[in-house]
């Protein structure tokens with residue numbers, strides 16, 4: 647399907663606001679409406695990649711049935727919490743574990759200006775003990791009602807928009823593509839504009855083709871991949 651100029655402009659606009667130093671880790675959040683709502687909030691604040699510790703089969707069913715935000719926010723799956731947290735820590739992320747118990751601090755007292763990752767727990771059980779021990783900081787959204795906790799997608803949205811608020815005040819939010827390195831931006835633009843073609847190149851293990859100023863693929867005959875534009 648050809649790409650309309652308006653659609654291409656929209657994709658470029660969205661990428662101007664994308665942020666690579668904010669993410670979420672979902673530990674066995676497995677109701678698909680919660681996953682969808684969380685990815686929707688991620689997209690709304692400019693997150694490009696979220697992380698999930700989940701049974702592969704459950705996530706596959708979700709990816710196949712959900713429509714919408716997961717097209718714009720990549721969901722990486724792990725079969726245990728350790729690699730998910732370790733790789734984010736190695737990339738300089740501070741891990742904020744959401745926890746309702748003693749020892750958690752009010753999320754409004756945290757500084758989310760640096761690379762930040764929120765760890766959210768399962769609908770019924772919350773975070774595992776293993777996950778809770780790996781976080782850098784436990785945080786909570788204070789509650790004063792009869793119910794003990796929020797829905798996990800609501801908690802996620804509250805936290806993400808607090809990050810946005812703080813970064814807005816600090817004037818560190820990207821507005822013109824500063825949130826992504828150029829190579830990453832080009833890669834995402836191709837994936838957003840031509841998802842099927844991006845899949846084709848990935849399956850073939852080839853570098854993505856270049857786009858012209860209108861978003862059309864510049865064909866590279868040496869690449870030997872047949873595509874219809």
Ligand code: SAM
Nearest residue numbers: 744766767768771772773786787795796798801
């Ligand atoms: N009984 C569970 C517990 O004790 O954690 C409740 C789980 S809650 C429905 C699901 C997830 O939503 C939690 O693991 C946490 O990630 C997030 N959450 C819900 N309410 C929260 C709050 N007030 N502060 C921080 N996170 C919250």
